[in-house]
Amino acid sequence: MLALTSESCLKYLDEEHSCPYCNSKLSCCTAPPIHVGDGLGWGSEIIFICLNDECKLFVNGWKQAEEQYGHVASFRYMMTPGAKSGTPMTVYSKDAFTDSIIDPEDIKAKDKRLTREKDALAKLDTCVKEKNLEPVLYLITDEKAKPDGRLQACELLEQINDLVCIDPIRNHTFKHNNIAPRCPPALNHTCTAHQKQRDR
Numbered sequence: 001m002l003a004l005t006s007e008s009c010l011k012y013l014d015e016e017h018s019c020p021y022c023n024s025k026l027s028c029c030t031a032p033p034i035h036v037g038d039g040l041g042w043g044s045e046i047i048f049i050c051l052n053d054e055c056k057l058f059v060n061g062w063k064q065a066e067e068q069y070g071h072v073a074s075f076r077y078m079m080t081p082g083a084k085s086g087t088p089m090t091v092y093s094k095d096a097f098t099d100s101i102i103d104p105e106d107i108k109a110k111d112k113r114l115t116r117e118k119d120a121l122a123k124l125d126t127c128v129k130e131k132n133l134e135p136v137l138y139l140i141t142d143e144k145a146k147p148d149g150r151l152q153a154c155e156l157l158e159q160i161n162d163l164v165c166i167d168p169i170r171n172h173t174f175k176h177n178n179i180a181p182r183c184p185p186a187l188n189h190t191c192t193a194h195q196k197q198r199d200r
Ligand SMILES: [Zn+2]
Pocket: 019, 020, 021, 022, 023, 024, 050, 051, 052, 055, 056, 057, 077
């Protein structure tokens, strides 16, 4: 699914198409890796498909496929992104593609998160020098970020040594067991370091 946030895919997410057979809005679906039948790829990560079960093409398709090919199959109207027109595609069951529908908003949200993660990772190099807690806190509390970056952030937390980090981390529910144990030492260190400063 990660690949779906690639630029080539994102630029197509706002496309809207309708089915010439029933006027329904085409659903945005993940393309199967291989075009069942002719062995060719779709050349796209997403495809638009009419999943309306009342669609003429689909309803009449069963009989047509039976007569023409002797197969239990039907057709659904599909379009590849950026195409000017679509084509009927053979489906072998009513449920084909219904579990591959994607929500363009989900993909966009995922892309936003990835961009933020990338930005935060890039700032790790300078965050200690700049006493910049923001990228470190972001990575530690983003459960979807890659563990490597999060663990690196845990280490930098100690070096930044800012008490502001304590509450957001204490209030965060860690879902990955490998991150949480790395944080308490950092918090203790930060608390102790400040304690020492105060005691001086
Ligand atoms: Zn249709």
